[in-house]
Amino acid sequence: MTDMIAVRGVTKSFGTQEVLCGIDLDVARGEIVALLGENGAGKTTLINILSTLIRPDAGTARIDGLDVVRERQAVKTRLSLTGQSAAVDEVLTGDENLRMMAGLIGLTRAQAAERSAALLERFDLTAAARKRVKTYSGGMRRRLDLAISLLATPPVVFLDEPTTGLDPASRQELWSVIRHLADNGTTVLLTTQYLEEADQLADRIVVLREGRIVAEGTPGALKARVGGEVVEVRGPDGEILGEVPTDGSAAGLRRALGAVDDAAAITLRRPTLDDVFLTLTGKARS
Amino acid sequence: MTALTAPPLRAETTFIRRSIIHTLRTPDALVMAIALPTILMLLFTYVFGGAIDEDGGYVDYVVPGIILLCAGFGAATVATDVASDMTAGIIDRFRTMPVRASAVITGHVVASLLRNLLATGIVVGVAVLVGFRPDASPLGWAGVVAIVGAYILAMTYLFAAIGLAASSPEAASGYGFFLMFLPYVSSAFVPVDTMPAWLQWVADNQPLTPIIETIRALLLGTDPGADAAWAAAWIALILVAGIAWSSVVFARKAGRR
Numbered sequence: 001m002t003d004m005i006a007v008r009g010v011t012k013s014f015g016t017q018e019v020l021c022g023i024d025l026d027v028a029r030g031e032i033v034a035l036l037g038e039n040g041a042g043k044t045t046l047i048n049i050l051s052t053l054i055r056p057d058a059g060t061a062r063i064d065g066l067d068v069v070r071e072r073q074a075v076k077t078r079l080s081l082t083g084q085s086a087a088v089d090e091v092l093t094g095d096e097n098l099r100m101m102a103g104l105i106g107l108t109r110a111q112a113a114e115r116s117a118a119l120l121e122r123f124d125l126t127a128a129a130r131k132r133v134k135t136y137s138g139g140m141r142r143r144l145d146l147a148i149s150l151l152a153t154p155p156v157v158f159l160d161e162p163t164t165g166l167d168p169a170s171r172q173e174l175w176s177v178i179r180h181l182a183d184n185g186t187t188v189l190l191t192t193q194y195l196e197e198a199d200q201l202a203d204r205i206v207v208l209r210e211g212r213i214v215a216e217g218t219p220g221a222l223k224a225r226v227g228g229e230v231v232e233v234r235g236p237d238g239e240i241l242g243e244v245p246t247d248g249s250a251a252g253l254r255r256a257l258g259a260v261d262d263a264a265a266i267t268l269r270r271p272t273l274d275d276v277f278l279t280l281t282g283k284a285r286s
Numbered sequence: 287m288t289a290l291t292a293p294p295l296r297a298e299t300t301f302i303r304r305s306i307i308h309t310l311r312t313p314d315a316l317v318m319a320i321a322l323p324t325i326l327m328l329l330f331t332y333v334f335g336g337a338i339d340e341d342g343g344y345v346d347y348v349v350p351g352i353i354l355l356c357a358g359f360g361a362a363t364v365a366t367d368v369a370s371d372m373t374a375g376i377i378d379r380f381r382t383m384p385v386r387a388s389a390v391i392t393g394h395v396v397a398s399l400l401r402n403l404l405a406t407g408i409v410v411g412v413a414v415l416v417g418f419r420p421d422a423s424p425l426g427w428a429g430v431v432a433i434v435g436a437y438i439l440a441m442t443y444l445f446a447a448i449g450l451a452a453s454s455p456e457a458a459s460g461y462g463f464f465l466m467f468l469p470y471v472s473s474a475f476v477p478v479d480t481m482p483a484w485l486q487w488v489a490d491n492q493p494l495t496p497i498i499e500t501i502r503a504l505l506l507g508t509d510p511g512a513d514a515a516w517a518a519a520w521i522a523l524i525l526v527a528g529i530a531w532s533s534v535v536f537a538r539k540a541g542r543r
Contacts, residue, residue, distance in 0.1 A: 051382045076384040087379035091308050103300045104385045106293070132311075148379070 002065050004029045004156055004187040005050065009059035012045055019045045021211040022059070029155075032178070032188040034198035036276070037208035043191035044084065046208070047160050050189070051081040063156055079156040080149035084164065086141040087148070088133050094120060094144050095129040101148045119147040123177070139170030146177060157181060159190035163197060175200055195276055199223070207276060215276075222276065230275055231256045234265045245275060297385040301393025308367065309401050319360030319405040324412050327352045330475060331416055338476065346420070349413045350501040351474025354494060355466070356409045357434055360402035361441035362462025367394045368449030369458035372539065388536050391446050398442040399435065406434055421507035429504045436521045437497060443528030450535040474498050493520035 005027035012020040020042045027033045035043045048054045050061055052072045061068045064078045081087075088097050095116055102112035120126045123143040128136065133144065142162065149157060159178065163171040178201055182188055192198050198205045199219040207215040207222070215222065229248040233241045241264060246252040253268075260266060309316060327348065335344035371377050371390060380387040410418070422430065445462065452458035469475070471485065472494040478486050489495055496516035503510035510517075 048378075053378055053381055073384060076382055079382065081378065081382040083375045083378050085375035087375035089304065089376060091311050092304070096307070100300055100304060101379075101383070104297060104380075104383055106296065 002062075003027060004031070004064055005189060006062045007046075007050070007059070008061070010046070010049060010056045010061055011058045012042075012049060012054070012056050019211050020049075020056075023211075023213060025206060025213065027187060027189055029187055030182065030185045031204065032182045032190070032202050034202035034205045035189065035191040035208050036193070036195065036198045036205050037191070038193060040210075041208040042211040043208055044160055047081070047158050047189070047191060051079055051158050052076060053081075077152075078154055079158060080152065080154045081158045082142075082145050082149045082160065082162060084160050086138075086145040088141055088144050090134040091132065093130050093132055094125050094136070094140075097133060097144060098148060098151065102151050105152045107151070115151060119150060123147045124173075137170075139166055139173070142166060142170065142174060143177070146174070150181070154186070156187045156189070159188065161191050161193065163192070163194075171197075195271065223271065225279055229253075229268050230271050231260075232267045232269060233260050234267065236265075238265075243275070245271065245279065297389035298392050301389045302396045303393075305367070305393040305397030306400070309397050315360070315363040315366075316401055316405060319356065319363065319402060320408050322359060323352050323356035323405075323409045326355065327409065327413060328416065334475075342417070345413065345417045346506070347502075348475060349410070349418050349420075350498045350505060351469050351472070352409060352413065353406055353430075353434060353501060354437065354474065354498055355469045356406050357402050357438045358441050358468070359462060359466060360405050361398055361438050362445045363459075364394050364398040364442050365445040365449035365452065365458040365461055366455050367398075368446045369452045369455040372450060373454055388533070391450075391532060391536065395439070395442050395446055399438050402438045402442075403431075403435060406438075420505040422505045423507060426504040426507060430501055433497065433500060433504075433517060433521070436518075436525070440521045440525035440528060443532060444524055445528075447528050447532035447535060450532050450539065468492065468494055469498075472498055473502075493524065496520060 003026045005025065007023050007025040010020055010023045011018070023042075023046060025033075025046075035046065037043050045054070049056050050063065050068060052068050052075055055069055063075045066075045066078065068075050089100070092100065098116035098119060099109075099112045102115055103109070107115060117126075117129075120129045123146065125140060125143060125147070128140060133141065136144065146159075146162070162178065163174050166174065175197075178188060178190070182203075188201075190201065202219060204216060205219055205222055206213055215225075217225075224247070229246050231244040231246055231253070233244065235241050244256040244260075246256045257266070327345075330348045330352075331345045335342070335348070338344050339347065368391060371394075377387070377390070380390055448461050449455075449458045452461070472478075472489050472492055474494065478489045478495065481489060496513040497520060499513040500510040500517040503513065
């Protein structure tokens, strides 16, 4: 069986700015892959190419064996996109949003009503179903947005920074929804700026930097390369003197502390995206 | 997994219904489209009208211009509706669905046509209340409705294109302003031959004058003559330009918000 997503040598420039410089990526059926990178790394551009919104300058991308440029209309029946800004109609109610989108993808009126009710229930929006989306919180909008994406049960779901701007509780909720999706066999490609999010959700993490894939692997493998914890060594005035990655074990910590001057203060913290970049690319973010 | 396909025109009917719901739930645009021309009509009839035509017959002269002002001003609000959709995430959703995403523009256009025909009808009703007495035959009325509807459609498409090209809904809403001034330099409020010669040339050759003269002739039951052909030609030109421009901008803006 072919991979659900197959990307070969995709490049894209906007004007003179090269946003993607030759991307190769395969995502197996039912896999959750996180594209990890900072703003401007090219994550959204890649997602937009895969979801047929923009054309690549060179290279090919296939979804379920179908070319995203030449077989655009067929590709659109295989995917759903949840973009960075919630793609919902604020003037309509949650229920009306779902039923309108259901109508657009070809469900009958009865099917649309039934599907809308089921999704509202699943995303805990039943109480707000008849309220206008204008009155929804950020978390509710995101949930509605995702519910709309799942109307057609597409085999591929693209999520572009699904939890940006959400409070911790809403983020947890959304994570559990995404995990549930993959349990049912949906292929998920999501973008995130947070290592923790990628770690929580993804079978595989692909690190994107300035339009290039700089590393990929399971969360465990990547973190092993970064270290489970980072020891921050601070001077008397609290200035950071150095950062030493460790594997988080007592032995690893002792080794790290062996190199530290007794006068210094130390703190332990989780690795951040910066540490991943530092370790994986050998240089700090500019 | 089943690949669903919507029946033909499902996208169009869905988006038309959506735009009509938008109009009903945000009635400001409809209220403005009725209030502004009505206020202008009352102003021209009662404040300036006595000076222009001492016999009090000015209302019959001014109504065709007010109708066009109402239709044009109301149609201009479609720019804001379109720009709001284009700058929000929802357009990307429509684009990644197996539907004709451009139908979202069709929805706004049809809703605008219905909204502005209603607004124009109400304004004509108010005109009758303040003494407007047309002599049009049923056929003449049908002609007025047809030409006003075609004018609204053309202006709506033009402003849909402006809304597509605009960088934000706020920017888009500014352009309707220009349309407010076009009727003043035409035969809408005063006969063109009272203007200085150079301005007469502008007024005689701008699109609104033949359209207004045609509506005026139909309402008064006289023969519009060559003006009817000029009016039809201008409306067709604006309509074709608006549709072409909006198609080009819609395609060019794909995925680039």
